[in-house]
Amino acid sequence: MFLDLFNQFDFRSSISEVKSKTKLEVEIALSKAVNGERLEFIDYLSLISPNANFYLEEMATLSKEITQERFGKTIQLYMPMYLSNECRSSCLYCGFSFENKIPRKTLNENEIRKEAEILSKKGIQHLLILTGEDYSKTPLPYLTDSVKILKEYFSSVSIEIYPMDTTDYLQLIQAGVDGLALYQETYDRDTYRKYHLRGVKKDMDYRLNGPDRGGLAEFRKIGIGALLGLADPLGEMFFLGLHASHLLEKYWKTSFQISLPRMRPAKGDFHSVVPVSDREFARFLFAMRIYFKDIGIVLSTRESVSLRNNLIGLGITTMSAESKTEPGGYSESGELEQFETEDKRSLIDVMRFIREKGYYPVLKDFDNAIV
Amino acid sequence: MAELIEANQDYLEMGGRKFHSRLFIGTGKFSSSVEMRDAISSSETEIVTVALRRVNLENTEDDILSSIDRSKILLLPNTSGARSAIEAVRLAKLARSLGAGDWVKLEVVPDPVYLLPDPIESLKAAIELVKDGFKVMPYVNADPILCRHLEEAGCVCVMPLGSPIGSNLGIKNRANIEMIIAQSKIPVVVDAGLGEPSHAAEAMEMGADAVLVNTAIAIAKNPARIAEAFKLATIAGRLSYLHRGRRIQGNLSIKANASSPLTGFLNEEDRVS
Numbered sequence: 001m002f003l004d005l006f007n008q009f010d011f012r013s014s015i016s017e018v019k020s021k022t023k024l025e026v027e028i029a030l031s032k033a034v035n036g037e038r039l040e041f042i043d044y045l046s047l048i049s050p051n052a053n054f055y056l057e058e059m060a061t062l063s064k065e066i067t068q069e070r071f072g073k074t075i076q077l078y079m080p081m082y083l084s085n086e087c088r089s090s091c092l093y094c095g096f097s098f099e100n101k102i103p104r105k106t107l108n109e110n111e112i113r114k115e116a117e118i119l120s121k122k123g124i125q126h127l128l129i130l131t132g133e134d135y136s137k138t139p140l141p142y143l144t145d146s147v148k149i150l151k152e153y154f155s156s157v158s159i160e161i162y163p164m165d166t167t168d169y170l171q172l173i174q175a176g177v178d179g180l181a182l183y184q185e186t187y188d189r190d191t192y193r194k195y196h197l198r199g200v201k202k203d204m205d206y207r208l209n210g211p212d213r214g215g216l217a218e219f220r221k222i223g224i225g226a227l228l229g230l231a232d233p234l235g236e237m238f239f240l241g242l243h244a245s246h247l248l249e250k251y252w253k254t255s256f257q258i259s260l261p262r263m264r265p266a267k268g269d270f271h272s273v274v275p276v277s278d279r280e281f282a283r284f285l286f287a288m289r290i291y292f293k294d295i296g297i298v299l300s301t302r303e304s305v306s307l308r309n310n311l312i313g314l315g316i317t318t319m320s321a322e323s324k325t326e327p328g329g330y331s332e333s334g335e336l337e338q339f340e341t342e343d344k345r346s347l348i349d350v351m352r353f354i355r356e357k358g359y360y361p362v363l364k365d366f367d368n369a370i371v
Numbered sequence: 372m373a374e375l376i377e378a379n380q381d382y383l384e385m386g387g388r389k390f391h392s393r394l395f396i397g398t399g400k401f402s403s404s405v406e407m408r409d410a411i412s413s414s415e416t417e418i419v420t421v422a423l424r425r426v427n428l429e430n431t432e433d434d435i436l437s438s439i440d441r442s443k444i445l446l447l448p449n450t451s452g453a454r455s456a457i458e459a460v461r462l463a464k465l466a467r468s469l470g471a472g473d474w475v476k477l478e479v480v481p482d483p484v485y486l487l488p489d490p491i492e493s494l495k496a497a498i499e500l501v502k503d504g505f506k507v508m509p510y511v512n513a514d515p516i517l518c519r520h521l522e523e524a525g526c527v528c529v530m531p532l533g534s535p536i537g538s539n540l541g542i543k544n545r546a547n548i549e550m551i552i553a554q555s556k557i558p559v560v561v562d563a564g565l566g567e568p569s570h571a572a573e574a575m576e577m578g579a580d581a582v583l584v585n586t587a588i589a590i591a592k593n594p595a596r597i598a599e600a601f602k603l604a605t606i607a608g609r610l611s612y613l614h615r616g617r618r619i620q621g622n623l624s625i626k627a628n629a630s631s632p633l634t635g636f637l638n639e640e641d642r643v644s
Contacts, residue, residue: 038553060633252519252554279637310636 001209002246006239011188011231014238021049030055033062033290041245047287048237053279059286063315066293074360076296076318078126078158079119079347082327083107083146085338087132089162089199091185093230093263093270095325095338096132098198105327106137112146116153118330122347125155125364128181128320130338133162133201140168144175151176155367158221162200163210169217178368179221180214182207183259187239188231195230211243215251220366222247222254223298228281229263229272237284244292257296257318260284264302264339278307282314289315301341308343312357321350381613383580385558386474386506386527388445392417393575394605395447395560396598397585399425406594408438414598419444420476420583422451423466447508449476456495463500475500476530477509486536490517494524501525510562513547515554522557529555530583532563533574537586539566542573552578568597568604575608576615 029043046052052059084106090098107115119127127150131138143161150157158179159172169180184207186192192204201207214222224243226236240258247256262281263272276284288297299308299316301323308319322345324330326337343350351361383390395418401407411419419439439446448466453459456479463475477500479492488510494517500507506527511517513531521529531551534540541564542548552559558580565571571582584601591597 038549056634056637057631064633249554249556282634282637306636314633 001212002243003205003208005242005246006187006208009239009242011190011235011239015232015235018045018049018234018238021046021051023051023054025049026052026055029290030058030062033066039291041241044241044287044291045238047290048234048241048284050234052283052287056279056283056286059283059290060314063286063289064313066289067313067315067317070294071317072360073313073358074362075312075316075354076126076362076365077124077347077351078128078318078320079122079124080128080130080160080320080323080325081112081115081119081150082130082325082329082338083112083143084131084134084138085327086134086137087199088135089133089201090197091201092195092197093227104137106131106142107146107327109145109149111328111331112149114331115328116150120153122322123363124347126158126366127154127156128158128160128179130160131162133199135162135200140164140171144171147172147175147177155364155369158223160223163207164213166213166216169214169219173217173219176368178219178366179223180211180219181223181225181257181259182210182214183223183225183227183261184208184240184243185227186230187226187236187243191231211247212250215247215254218251219254220368221257221296222251223257223259223296225259225261225298227261227263228276229274232274233276233280233284237287241288241291244288244295248292248295255294255296256292257298258288258292259298259300260288261300261302264342281307282311285311285315301343302339303342305343305345309353309357312354312359319350321345321347381609383558385580390417390445390581392602392605393581393609394571394602395420395562395581395583396588397583398422399451399585400589401594402589404438407589410588410594410598411438411444413595414588414602416598416602417444418447420447420449420585423448423462423471424452445474446471447474447476449478449510450496451478451480453479453496454481454492455479455489456492456499459492459496460499460503463496463505464503467505473504474506475508477507477526488512488532490514493517494520497521497526498524508560513544513551515547515550518551518555518559522555526557528558528560528580530560530562533561533570534564536563538564539587540564541566541570542577545577548574548579549577568600571601572604572608572611575605576611578612581605 025046029046032039085096086104086106087096087098147157157177159177160181196202211222211224226240262276296317297315298318300320323341325339354361383393392415394414394416396411396414396416398421448471450459450462453462459479477496479489480486481489493509497507497509501524508528509521509526510530518529531548534543560581560583561574561579562583565584566587574582588594588598
């Protein structure tokens, strides 16, 4: 399990290690990539290091080539559906946090169908369902029932919910789920403790091993990520890379995705402590692509229209569009959102832009009815 | 020869045993047992495979057995001749009952023309032999998925072929062998098709843990000298893999555009979210 590997490293030393990478070491890593040789983990560290900023254009070029070779000129699209904003955890940066005095809502079957009809009419076939972390208001039977309903409308349903045991994951897979997203938020123990005050989410170790438990359940797709803005991003990228390497090695039948969500304004007046610039963000993304050639990279509507437009083709494989981050947000708009999105374009507009860039927007890529 | 000494401190660990030599030798096709003995000796190998169907383990006067110092060299029985999992398992058990120990090189070859191993029967036999306590070293086509399954089954190594056995063509499936080396947590031994010492060096330079050579040595004009050449090539490849300096090569001039066509949108002044 990842926890064993995780505990062998120290967050602060990992930052110094990344910072120590020289321009020569960045060139060596890039040279290996250009020559099609296998990169080592230390090469990945060179590519995320500040000195890699001097080679951003080269990294973009490589990232573009590798992405085209492995994924073709396509962008996979998905839309999120928030089933609930009930939450027993208290995370200082999150709009759904237990302490926030906001109206709480969990969609019932009719409301789920209403949302599903609106979304499926748009043509999207890949759905990501989300909840807060309330094991009693949105328990496993509620989730399996919801998935079965949603499978009437969508070919692929993924989940981004509270971490579970392998046996529970197996029941969700049985109900029709094929993908799991579980982001660590931060890999720094001190920061984690500081921002996660109560609920199951307080248990960092349980969350760290969550993707392993998903791997054991044999999800087809597992997404991991760090929420950039809480702790030093160099440390986060070190551990995210370590986590991805571990999972790729261990669960070879699963395809993996990474996501680098940056902090967005949310209810609770929380602001990024360690802001990550666009250049840094792009560097991390290119480094991921050059090192993990076949990993999916997700870019959500947290990011701006111009950044999203410009990054198409340079490494990302998957985008959300027209996202509403509140339960029932597609059929009625309220003020329950988890965070404010930046790119508010419609799915159609995003698809049009992807086509204009010479890429194909993919609305359906998988259907577990066929397997 | 400091490097050679250093190479000898770099050992291969497999099935709970350490081996200094990363060159395994096969014993078929030699013109005489004298030539074979000399070749084994000058190769400094520590693993010698032998086809059970050819030897008489009970007879200490047997040509092959008397050529091998079993205190220094692991005599590795192979299941050559087996065409199915059932036959391979039977052969392995027979070898063990005759005192050959738990090690077995698993070969299941139903095809008499190209002598290619059967992936399905090999996996079946491997699963059964591992359960029975054997240290299984399967000879397989360079199939990364098959190697995953064999690793999960508990084999002590995988032995993908470089090209068809006896062909001396060298490494013809490089891409697949690279994948196997990259993914494998057990030793990868490139077996079959290595016709020249340079082929052995190439395999080792790619990161293989060891190589197995038979035909190229057995049919050489001077098997002992060629065995020595393979020994040196194996060490050279290993040293290169471990210590090669990373020179910057290739076309890094994808760079140095004054304008930045792909990243121009990332302003020098960082947007901060």
